[in-house]
Amino acid sequence: MIKSQEIYLLEVIPLTRSARVLKDPLLYYSLKNNLQEGLMILIPLRKKNIPGVVWRVFPPQKMFLRQIGFQIQPIGQILISQPVFTSAQLKLAEYLGNYYWISPGIFLQMMWPFKNILRSKKINRQDKVLIDSPIDSRIDQKLILFPQIGHLENFVKQNQGKLKDAVIFHSQLRVKKNKEIWSQIKSGQVKTIIGTRQAIFLPFVNLREIIINEAENHHYSSWDLSPHYSAKIVAGYLKKIFNSKLKFISATPTIQDYYLSQKKKIELEIDNSLSKLKKESCQTEIIDLQKELARGNFSILSQKLEEELNGIVKKNQSALLFLGRRGFSKALVCQDCGYVFTCPNCGTSLTRHIEKSPNGEIIEKLICHHCGWEQPKPKNCPTCHSYRFKNVGSGVQKIEYILGRILPGQKVARLDSDINKNEIIQIINEFQENKIRFLIATQKFLSYANLILSQAKLVAIISADTFLSIPDFQAAEELFIFIQKIKQKLNSSQKFLIQTYSPQNKIIQWAINDQFEKFYQNEIQSRRQLNYPPFSYLAYLEFTHKNKLEAYQKASDEKLRLEKAIRQWQLSSIEILGPIAGLPPMKKGLFVWRLLVKAKNLSDRNKILTITKGRVEI
Ligand SMILES: [Zn+2]
Ligand SMILES: [Zn+2]
Incomplete structure (x- = not known):
């Protein structure tokens, strides 16, 4: 007769990228009682052995093996026989899995620096020493976040000497360094951690305080990487887990952050260090593009802006012209039949780009800004064979072209994501040395805003309307913060022009008059009415x-x-x-x-x- 035996059912979170669709833990069983939550084991999944983390161990049940059924399989070997994630990390992964509606395993992988173990399923001696370091939570820890490595490096430079006990953590560290820091934090050897958004996933043991600098900066969200998490959301959960203090520092807070501070969920410090430095703010002017049209000026550059640009040339100064669109035009349209060139992959209208080949030849291309599809610019319309096309909407390349025509002989440079990092650094150096007359830029310039805005005597937003045409509930906020950011960095000797087809727009008015409270009240009310975050x-x-x-x-x-x-x-x-x-x-x-x-x-x-x-x- 076959006897029944003790069987341990357990839930396991697979640690593999391809398991991202498996939102919920998988069920396995073991006949041994040596399993605890947080261990790293191997599990059979789709005919492969993959690493996973023991998520939950159920109390043993006396039953016959055949009662389990074929669906549930036994676990494989134990890879690491002690918990590899702190209980706070497991909790955090669970919260985030629920919030972002994906497997907590995706977040656990982001918390785990030993990617080699997940691949090879073997552990070398150096790694073992680091992993085995015991958890020690007697020390108070503090996390200071910056949006980008540049901000972080500035802070470290300014505070040298004061940061002897701190570690610095960002995405460009070597893997080895990464693992060492992980181990030091887990074993309570580090008090202060200064980092970019990735640092939020470190194995803190007793996190007392989180400080998020320049909290309005969008680099806290991983829009470039999936899952699209926000380090500020993660920080909110960490605060809950550790009962820590959470402080956001911001010169122009986002609606959500300001709301959270009003509700006492976070502490918000308004950073007015910039406005304290100057006595008077810059000269700001809104230019009505409707009036320009009525006057017969069909150019994207208003008469006023042209005059100012002429003044810049005469005085041997430099200007920054901002437009939030890459390429030459928004779309290329057939003049005869109205055909619009669109991307065969994703249906987005294709943008005309003009490039110079290495031998100086001009190449015209159509590029999809959404998925990167590229094709040479066709000679004829595919439906009516006409060769007459018109450009709809302007991009930075068109501004470059227009300036070359109306103010010939001036050095013009372009700063957008179509040029590489080395070129950007060269352009910024030349701009600071007053070797570039006109710099035409997309949002890309924001990472270098201080360097550029300190040099430009004139800053112009070519079209504030490109912000508001985006169908996103946060579009108004983005425009407000953008205008404020520029304005705060300019002084009374600099000019700031904003061109728009809707000069009465309240957002623009509030932004140039520094009326955050009015903007906030209006925006929060409309979000409440329409049931948008922070209300949903x-x-x-x-x-x-x-x-x-x-x-x-x-x-x-x-x-x-x-x-x-x-x-x-x-x-x-x-x-x-x-x-x-x-x-x-x-x-x-x-x-x-x-x-x-x-x-x-x-x-x-x-x-x-x-x-x-x-x-x-x-
Ligand atoms: Zn046509
Ligand atoms: Zn596309």
Whole structure:
């Protein structure tokens, strides 16, 4: 007779990139009682042995092995026989998995510097020593974050001597250094950690204080990397776990940060060190582009701006012209039939770019700013064969072209993401040495704002409207912060011009008059009315199909189905908007339609996300 035996069921989080779709832990079993939460083990998954972290161990059950069923498999070997993540890290990964609706394993991997172990499933001796260092939580720790390495280096330079016990942590450290810091923090050897957003995932043992400098800076969000987490959200959870002090420092706070400070969730320090330095602010002027049109000036440069640029030339000074669009134009359109060149991958309108080949030849290309698709500029329209095209909307390359025509012989440079880092450094050096008359830039210049704005006698926003044309609930905030950032850095000897088709726009008015409180009251009220963050949690649900109508139908059927569930479950605080066309409208040749879920609380939102057939994006 076969006897029943003690069986341990356990949940495991796989540590593999490809497991990102597995939101929930996987169930395995073990016959041994030596397992505890946080261990790193191997598990069989899709015919492979992959590393995973023991997430939860259930009390042993006396049962027959055959009762478990074929679905549940035994775990493989134990890779590291002591917990490799602190309990705070496990908790943090769980919170973040829920918030961003992905496997906590994705965050655990970001917290784990020993990527080699995940790949080779073996541990070398040096790594073992670092991993084995015991957790010691007797020390008080403090984390100071900066948006970019440049800010961090400045801070370290200014505070040399005071930071003897601090470690510096950012994305460009060597792997070995990375592992050492991980071990030192876990074993309580480090008091102060100064870093960029990646430092938020270090194994703190007793984090008493988190300080986030220049909190409005968008580099705290990982828009370039998936998952698109925000270090400020992560900091909010760390505060909860450690009951630590959380302070944001900001010259122009975001709506969300200001709201959180009013609700006493964070401490907010308004950094007015810049305005204290100067007696008077710069001369600011809004230029009405409607009036220019009425006057017969169809150029993107107003008469006033042209005059100012002439003045710059006469006085041998330099100017910065800002426009938030790369390339030559927004779109290329056939003049005869109206055909718009679009990207075959994602449906975004293609932007005309003009480049010089190494042998000086001019090359014209059409580039997709969304997915990077490139093609030579066609000679004829594919539908009517006309060769007459017109450029719609201006990009920085067009400004470069216009300046070359109206003010010939002046040195013009362009700063955008189409040029490389070395070229950028050279341009900034030359600009500071007054060797460049006109610098035309996209948002890219913000990383070097101090260097550029201290030299420019004139700063002009070519079109403030490009900010407001973006369909995003944070568009107004971005414009406000952008104008304020520039204004704060200019002094009374510098001029600041803002061109716009809507000169009465309140956002622009408030920004140039430093009326943050008015802007905030207006913005927070509209977000409350429209149920946007900080009053709700959002999620996008995505539906694709090769046929546009079918994709739309999938989304609208799903909307009805989810709304029925909302009624059944009586989730009153949740609404579903859409279908809205995807941004971009296509993905890999498939049409995209989306629904937007707005929920007052996270658990209601997640109830809907558990049952949706759409692809979830937070
Ligand atoms: Zn045509
Ligand atoms: Zn594209």
